[in-house]
Amino acid sequence: xxxxxxxxxxxxxxxxxxxxxxxxxxxxxxxxxxxxxxxxxxxxxxxxxxxxxxxxxxxxxxxxxxxxxxxxxxxxxxxxxxxxxxxxxxxxxxxxxxxxxxxxxxxxxxxxxxxxxx
Amino acid sequence: xxxxxxxxxxxxxxxxxxxxxxxxxxxxxxxxxxxxxxxxxxxxxxxxxxxxxxxxxxxxxxxxxxxxxxxxxxxxxxxxxxxxxxxxxxxxxxxxxxxxxxxxxxxxx
Numbered sequence: 001x002x003x004x005x006x007x008x009x010x011x012x013x014x015x016x017x018x019x020x021x022x023x024x025x026x027x028x029x030x031x032x033x034x035x036x037x038x039x040x041x042x043x044x045x046x047x048x049x050x051x052x053x054x055x056x057x058x059x060x061x062x063x064x065x066x067x068x069x070x071x072x073x074x075x076x077x078x079x080x081x082x083x084x085x086x087x088x089x090x091x092x093x094x095x096x097x098x099x100x101x102x103x104x105x106x107x108x109x110x111x112x113x114x115x116x117x118x
Numbered sequence: 119x120x121x122x123x124x125x126x127x128x129x130x131x132x133x134x135x136x137x138x139x140x141x142x143x144x145x146x147x148x149x150x151x152x153x154x155x156x157x158x159x160x161x162x163x164x165x166x167x168x169x170x171x172x173x174x175x176x177x178x179x180x181x182x183x184x185x186x187x188x189x190x191x192x193x194x195x196x197x198x199x200x201x202x203x204x205x206x207x208x209x210x211x212x213x214x215x216x217x218x219x220x221x222x223x224x225x226x227x
Contacts, residue, residue, distance in 0.1 A: 035216075037162075045154075045162065045205055047216040059214045062119075095161055103209035103216065104152035104167035106174075111161055 002026035002107065004096050009112030016086055016116075022079040022096030022109055030074035033057075033099035036081050038092035039111070046092075049081065050099065086116045120144050120208050124219035130227040133196050139222045141189040141206035150210035153182055153191045156221075157202045165204075166191065193224075201226050 008020040022034070036048040049060045049070040058070055069082040079096050093113050097105035121144040131137045141151070149169040154162040164173040166182040169189055179194040193200055206219040 044220045045156075045207070045218040047207075047214075047218070050214050050216075062215065097162075100164070100167060100173075102167060103150070103214065104164060104173075104207070105154075105162075106164045106167075108161035108163070 004098065004107060004109035006094065006096055006109040006112040009094065009114045011115045011117065012086055013118050014087055014116055017082070017084040018086060018114060020081040020083070020094055020096075020112055020114070022081075024077045024079070024098075027098075029072070029077045029079070032101075033103075034072060034079045035097045035099060035105060036068075036070060036079075037095045037097050037105070037108075038090075039095070040089070040092045043092075048094070050103075051079070083114070086114075088116050090114060091116050119215060120147060120211060120217050122206055122208055122217050122219035124204075124206060124222045126222060127220070128223045128225060130225050131196055132227045133198060135196055135227075137193040137196055137200075137224055139191040139193075139204055139224070141184075141191070141219050143187045143189075143208055146186045147208040147210035149185045150208060151182075151184070151189050152207045152209065154205045154207065155200075155202045156205065162205065196224075198226075200224065 035050045051070045071080045093111040095111045096109045098107040100106040123142045125140045151169045153166040156162040170182045203221045
C-alpha cells in the first residue's frame with residue numbers, strides 16, 4: 001500500500017523540543033517534494049514547511065521560522081520535523097503530506113498529535 | 119500572505135441534492151487551487167487540483183471551477199459519505215507560503 005506514517009508525537013512542556021518522523025512506503029520518497037501541515041484541535045489546516053526532493057529548497061511558514069527544521073533521508077524513505085522552543089499554540093496534529101508535483105498534496109499520513117502543556 | 123475565505127461556514131443539504139461551496143482568495147492565485155475533504159478523525163483527502171481537475175479516484179459528482187480569486191466546489195448529488203469538512207488551499211505563491219481556507223462543514227439537513 002502507498003502510505004505515509006507519522007510518529008514521534010507526544011506530551012512535552014513549553015520550551016522543550018520534539019522530533020517527528022514520517023515513514024513512506026509503497027512509493028519512492030526521493031522523487032517527491034514533501035510537506036508538513038498541522039491542525040490545532042478543532043481548527044483548520046496550517047501549512048508548516050516544505051522540502052524539495054534533494055533538500056536543496058526548504059521553506060517554512062513565516063511564523064515558525066527559526067524554531068522548526070525540516071529534513072529528509074531519502075535512503076531511509078523518511079521525512080523529519082525537528083521542533084524546538086515549543087509553545088502551547090504549537091499543540092496540533094501534525095501531518096506529513098506528499099506534493100503531487102504542483103504543490104497540491106495528494107497523499108497524507110494519519111497524523112501525530114503534539115501536545116505542549118506544563 | 120494570501121488569505122483564503124470559504125463560505126458558508128456550515129452548509130446543510132439533504133442527500134441527493136446539490137451542494138455548492140465557495141472559496142475566495144485575497145489576491146489572484148490563477149488556477150493554483152486545491153480542494154480537500156476531511157472526515158472526523160481522518161486526514162484530509164485531495165479532491166481537486168488546478169481548480170477543476172479531479173484527483174485520482176474522485177467520483178464525477180465532484181466538480182470544481184473558477185480562476186483568479188473566486189472558486190467553487192460543487193457536489194452534484196450528495197451521498198452519505200460526502201458529509202464532511204471541505205478546505206480550499208492556494209499554492210500560487212513563490213517562495214511557498216501555502217494557505218488554506220477555514221473550511222466549510224457540509225452537514226445533513
